[in-house]
Amino acid sequence: MEEFEKHFKRHLYEKDHWDNAIAKFRETEKKFFNKTNTPIVERIRNVAFPQTGKHSKVLPYTxxxxxxxxxxxxxxxxxxxxxxxxxxxxxxxxxxxxxxxxDKDREVAADVCIPRLSLYVMKGISRYDFAHEILKNEESYFDGEHIQKGRRISVIRRNEP
Structure with a gap:
């Protein structure tokens, strides 16, 4: 968090994203991380993406x-x-x-609790056939329990198109 806070503390939260998909956010892209965080970012790559083949080329910016x-x-x-x-x-x-x-039948839906400090991977039909969202706090329930979302930082790796 120390590495990210240096950037984020200089910026206000934005109300709308360029594609209208996000509200109240700040963002950045990083190609290089400090000595502590580099192994973590590489571990995401190693766990989530194959080492060879057409899906193995991860975008250089996180x-x-x-x-x-x-x-x-x-x-x-x-x-x-x-x-x-x-x-x-x-x-x-x-x-x-x-x-x-x-996306083709909006009645088919699943809510998923994403615990802090967890890693999830979207691929296959979850990537192309399902719209995804992070719920507003007033809608944020899982198994009948209210999940109060605080500030959420996401470190996101993607592979090449």
Missing amino acids: HVLDLAEDGYIKPHVDSVRFCGDRVAVLSLLSSSVARFRL
Whole structure:
């Protein structure tokens, strides 16, 4: 967090993202990390992406997204123009609830609790056929329990299109 705070403390939270998918956020992209964080970012790569083959080419920049406590991510399907078939997300600071909704039949949905300090990987049908979102705090329930999302930092690795 120390490495990210140096950047984020100089920026205000933005209200709207360029593609209208995120509210109340700050973001940056990093190609290089400090000595402490480099092995963590490489471990994400090694766990989430194959070592060889067409899916193995990971984008050189890692996306770091700072979502405010009252921020949220609106339902969307990631653009295939900017990344390939895999997205790996390390969630820091706060648990949250993600909703995956089948794009062709919005009645088919699943809520998933994303614990703080967890890694999840979207690939295959979860990547291309489901819209995904991080719920607003007032909607953030999992198994009947309210999951109060605090500030959420996500470290996101993607492979090449």
